[in-house]
Amino acid sequence: MTDERPQKPLPELRASDADRERVVERLRDAVAEGRLDMEEFEERLEAAYTSRTYAELEPLTRDLPAPGSTAAPSPVQAGPDGSWPGRIGAGGPPATSATAVAVMSSFQRKGNWTVPARFNAVAFWGSGELDLREADFAEREVVINCVAIMGGIEIKVPPGVEVDVRGIGVMGAFDRREDPGSPVPGGPRVIVTGLAFWGGVEVRVKPPKSAKPPKSQRAEEVERSERSDRAAEPGTSAERSDGGGPNLRKEP
Template identity: 80%
Template structure:
């Protein structure tokens, strides 16, 4: 007798609690990734917990990528042109410099990334009852397009970018906010593209545009001679 079960469950089979929880977990990820909003999440969540068969569960994640699979392309990125002065050309691709950690987490604490660090292709930033500071003004970029996925729960994350960088803010705020106060202006030739997505729940994510800091002159500059 052959007891093998089909690879894909038959639609009419009854779903288990574990099946429903797997669907709910995928829906939570979809909210954090900015693929569905909170209203749609609540609707699908209610359907998931009341579903009795696979036929009722399957449509809830049909339009979402498989967990652990490759991310869906955000946009077709054109090859990065070389800036006239070579400034961005030397900062994209890392030039052999390994990318920084792909996660920054603050739980009732804080994290900070500033100075000469490398932004990975995808950075997950989480602030839970805490704060985070991501300063990209002097950073290198592992790729021309990077994604910063922010989860701010009763906390805040601030992202500072230099002028000329292309920014795409897609995050969703539920009793919270994704705030882009400044515009980066015209996109500089060869500049990277930063996609900011995620969820702010009773918290906030703020994107600011500031020019890089100017180095201080050695010796503190000329001093006036004191007359006796």
């Protein structure tokens, strides 16, 4: 004899901790992609952790694309150079290794290279330079672990990249002088950690080499005014003879 009782509708089923965590993970991705602002994220996060059934969880992601969906992608805001969406997890040129070591020498990582999820940099009586302005990123969040012993490591990041400096300095310092500005939605997050002993790790914010700020209208006006002033000075073409040379007058 078969059981003819109607099955309980799926939305009425109780949700598990794993179900709630899957929803929370989608909400985190939506924030990183700029689909939700922080206020919306916090509201939905609280609702997700207090939900008891699928019916309560489903509305929290109803207006978000399914994981891995490419049918109707929404615009993702790009970074300062307009290329972040294609530079994170895109599998660009691989780094030669996830470690760089300078012992009484130096190392450089610059240009078009891929920053792995975790990168170790060591400078002992030496120096190192990590330039991330034109780099690709294996993941949205990367960790750069620096050990500078009587040496120095410089890290260059473009504006808009979120930077979290957590290193410890012992008779040394982890220094971030410039303000990277507000993080760009969809951009990478760089965590700088490690130890500086009689050494230093410096994080600098610099625009990409290819990005040249446009000349302001005021600067152009000043430049034109300076050219006009130079043209009116004595000895210029305004006081030259028809032959092209200076129009010199002899004293009587």
